[in-house]
Amino acid sequence: MMNSNSITDIWKNLASAEESGLTKRRIPVESPLYVYGTYRYPDNLYGIAFSYDSSLTIPIDQFKSLKELGILQMPDASFEHRNLLLIQLHHTDCLGVFATLCSDLTSAVTRESSEKSALRIILNQLEKWRTLFDRGLATGLSPAEQQGLYGELHLLFRMIRRNSFDMTETVGYWVGCDKAMRDFQGEDWAIEVKTTATNGSDRLTINGERQLDDALLDRLFLYHLSVEVSRKNGQTLNRVIEDLRKALAPDTIALHRFNIGLTHAGYFDDHAPMYQDRCYKIRREQAYRIAGNFPRIKERDLRNGVSNVTYTISTSACEEYAVTDTELFKSTVNHERD
Template sequence: MRTKIDIIWEELEKTELSPYPVLMRGYPGKVLAEVYIGLKVHDSQRCLAVHLDNASLSQVRSLGELEDIKFEVFLDTKNKSKVYLLILLLEPTLKEIFSTLCEDLIASISGIKDERRLVRGLVSRLEKWVSLFIKAKSPGLSQEAQLGLYGELYFLRKWLLQSNEREKCLKAWVGVEKAVRDFQFGDWALEVKASHGNNHQKIHISSERQLDTSNLRNLYLFHLSLDVRQESGETLNSIVDSIVEILTEDYVLWSLFQIKLVEAGYIAQHREQYTKKGYYTRNEAFYEVKDAFPRIEEKDLREGVGDVKYTIISSDCSFYSVDEVQVYQNIN
């Protein structure tokens, strides 16, 4: 599925013999600021253009340049106190992630009318995207990262299919933002753990806070035991595509999902790497973390101890097993 701005860029790229250095079209959505989809004609560079007062540019200059993105100022010939800030893509091979970046930037400022706040919002989001562009040029996800992402997507798909609040499902997926737990919304949280091979019963906990129930009404652990096979089973690409299919009729949710994928390190140009390895489900189970559930909490640690990693055995958690329907009732 192409984004709205992809379609506009493609149309602009077909324009012949333009007398203008930059072609621009208004963004086709509800945005309080003046935002345009643009193309720098001479270099055929895709860009996002924001109409600003001259005085607002100092905040943007503090950001500096990104490796694959350039900022330029294009004067408004009709109003000398105004300029267009151009956010230009320098590396054409990154156009898919640039589309996602632009959608994210627009979403982050869509409800802001005050220009100072708007520019601060742009700068803040661009600073976040520095690391995401670095990910885009990385070799791709490691084997363990692929397994972990598959587990999170497996739960996300299950939840989306039975929920009437799909936006909430996506917004609750905060593990991609380096949150303590994979899903959290309000006073509940859910951690997803995927395991495979000879260690399929072992659940690895990465910190003393991950299963800490402080300030939470409910904390659930979803354990997914998998078989990993070559050239067989559901691939990482396949589960991504299945969720895209669920969201395909809602452009806003589809766009939000694309942003979450990039945050998780799943980049479109790496898809070829994820075509051969597939997953089969051996077992899946939900547990409610409470009372004497086998875990270490922050309050259990002696002074000076931190960054605790430990393993629990899924069979020892059976007393805390909880029905899937009950979990959805509580988190919905």
């Protein structure tokens, strides 16, 4: 599997040659596509390219407005009847983050068996990158995004401890990193995580009429984590990630899947200094079973033409639906094992 240093080394070598125009060097990975690290001089544009049969069509118009990235198609000068899909970074201030994304993308296409399926994976990955590039790679996560990610990872760490025999499976339940409707999803259960700071910590914002709708699930839970945010007292986002990586280290597949999830969530190691002074101290955590008359809006409750509803619930109205940690894990991560 390629790491980010592989393409970084290729970029350095290409840049040092100062050869005018676009130059490329093959990345030594097994894939149905030829994969290249690229550099354009004197424009100082670093990139990655994928060579594919010219009979295949790639719709890239929806990605042409991405901030900080240029995406082009052109003939592959090295081979007849082949084209290049070229992805170039406009600014070098987030080159390390871009290298991580390129590593992610290269790893994804090595698992495919045909050029067509590999190209589909590239387009899917670019769609996941859209949010990252629209906001700008150099800015990092907002305070609200950091807090939300911390809550998800806190619960993931607890799940790992409950289900350490199959960490790859457990990490796979974490789908919030891919902007799924809920943060954790099993075969017939789901958990939505809400992390609030001290002020107004009993009010939870629900995003959409389907987030607390259990119509297609056997079991749906709401997990509320109330934290106090400070500069010195508590655990940082970086620390919970470090703890998870240590816990997952014996399972390389689980660790790789977790690191890919962090990328999709918008967390990059290059940005870690931005998060080192924001600490979280847990005040309270409570899970609720979503069922019956739990205070919520469901899809069938809406009138025709109404959708994308955002609303607020108070945890004080949810107490009769509270469940213990034992009940939560027995009905989710441990239920899958049984």
